[in-house]
Amino acid sequence: MFRICVIGCGNMSQSGHGPSFAKYRADYPDVSLAACCDLDGEKARAYRDRFGFAQYYTDYRQMLDEIRPDVVSLISPVDLTCPLAVDIMKRGYDIIMEKPPGKNRAEIEIMDSVAKQYGVNVRCAFNRRYTPLIEALVRRVRASGERLINITYQLYRWHRYDRDFSTTAIHAVDAVKYIAGSDYDTVHLTYDHHPECGENVKNIFLDGTFENGAVFQITLIPLGGAVTERVTVNTVNHSFFVDLPMWENIDVPGRLVEVTDSNHCETVMGDTLVDSTEMFEVSGFYNENRLFFEHLRGGSNEIVNDLQSAVQSVEIEDCIRHSLPLYKKDASR
Numbered sequence: 001m002f003r004i005c006v007i008g009c010g011n012m013s014q015s016g017h018g019p020s021f022a023k024y025r026a027d028y029p030d031v032s033l034a035a036c037c038d039l040d041g042e043k044a045r046a047y048r049d050r051f052g053f054a055q056y057y058t059d060y061r062q063m064l065d066e067i068r069p070d071v072v073s074l075i076s077p078v079d080l081t082c083p084l085a086v087d088i089m090k091r092g093y094d095i096i097m098e099k100p101p102g103k104n105r106a107e108i109e110i111m112d113s114v115a116k117q118y119g120v121n122v123r124c125a126f127n128r129r130y131t132p133l134i135e136a137l138v139r140r141v142r143a144s145g146e147r148l149i150n151i152t153y154q155l156y157r158w159h160r161y162d163r164d165f166s167t168t169a170i171h172a173v174d175a176v177k178y179i180a181g182s183d184y185d186t187v188h189l190t191y192d193h194h195p196e197c198g199e200n201v202k203n204i205f206l207d208g209t210f211e212n213g214a215v216f217q218i219t220l221i222p223l224g225g226a227v228t229e230r231v232t233v234n235t236v237n238h239s240f241f242v243d244l245p246m247w248e249n250i251d252v253p254g255r256l257v258e259v260t261d262s263n264h265c266e267t268v269m270g271d272t273l274v275d276s277t278e279m280f281e282v283s284g285f286y287n288e289n290r291l292f293f294e295h296l297r298g299g300s301n302e303i304v305n306d307l308q309s310a311v312q313s314v315e316i317e318d319c320i321r322h323s324l325p326l327y328k329k330d331a332s333r
């Protein structure tokens with residue numbers, strides 16, 4: 001049996017991951033949803049009942065000692081991700097952790113060094129990387145064989161008065177880097193502060209260049225009155241337009257439109273890429289979990305650790321948190 005344990009039964013765990021675990025268990029009978037844990041026992045119990053876990057705990061150390069799982073899914077508050085991940089990895093467990101994998105460069109480097117020291121597999125759960133429409137976009141951009149010119153990413157939310165929107169902004173930063181297939185070189189950051197809406201509430205605008213020569217613009221509007229994420233990509237002779245399905249937003253089930261210089265247009269609807277229009281599938285949560293679990297169950301000796309691929313995203317997240325105006329790639333990396 002491949003035993004899965006979950007730490008953190010809060011909002012994201014209930015909406016994105018719980019349904020993914022339940023589907024994975026339904027798809028693979030040799031999988032056991034062994035136990036879930038939350039400091040709030042009532043939440044943990046309800047999560048166990050809703051998604052079919054065998055047991056629940058309020059102390060994750062006790063859970064790990066008693067269950068000795070094959071993988072741990074960590075879906076904790078951002079401030080706790082690094083200390084909890086370090087403790088879990090030091091106990092020798094493979095781990096998939098919700099984004100952001102740390103609040104700054106120091107935290108991600110600490111986790112990376114512990115992962116290497118203890119020889120564990122680590123996956124950063126950046127669900128945009130596993131969103132079927134983004135996977136299709138990346139495939140088509142690469143298949144064009146053309147030079148990448150420009151990427152734009154617009155992320156809007158409504159009623160997000162967070163003091164720290166950087167932990168959501170990192171989705172766009174990481175997705176754009178993933179689509180570019182290159183490291184950021186230089187990022188200019190500007191802010192439109194709205195103190196009347198709360199401390200550190202601001203619209204955020206990023207633009208700059210990648211090492212491969214492509215340019216980008218990212219627009220982040222926490223008080224946009226809409227929940228949307230829209231991407232455009234230009235290569236020399238193609239334009240790609242993606243409207244991502246987000247929760248129950250206006251773009252569900254999402255679509256990708258590819259237009260060539262002869263004005264030939266091809267449209268892919270999001271619900272043609274997956275079995276269902278359920279959010280946990282169209283938004284990539286199922287795939288990010290499934291692919292990691294498949295690797296662990298496949299018996300390969302190759303260690304998966306994608307923390308280094310997230311270092312720049314975390315560094316830029318930290319720039320946004322502190323309203324810094326410029327990010328330059330560390331030349332020593």
Ligand SMILES: NC(=O)c1ccc[n+]([C@@H]2O[C@H](COP(=O)([O-])OP(=O)(O)OC[C@H]3O[C@@H](n4cnc5c(N)ncnc54)[C@H](O)[C@@H]3O)[C@@H](O)[C@H]2O)c1
Nearest residue numbers: 008009010011012013037038039075076077078098099100
């Ligand atoms: N991928 C996405 O689109 C997305 C969206 C929102 C949030 N997130 C990420 O998901 C994570 C959780 O966010 P959330 O909104 O669900 O938060 P949340 O506060 O709703 O849930 C976190 C849960 O962790 C529990 N917890 C805290 N310390 C614990 C411990 N030591 N042991 C066991 N349980 C503990 C809390 O009691 C809480 O129930 C964050 O890392 C966040 O960045 C991802």
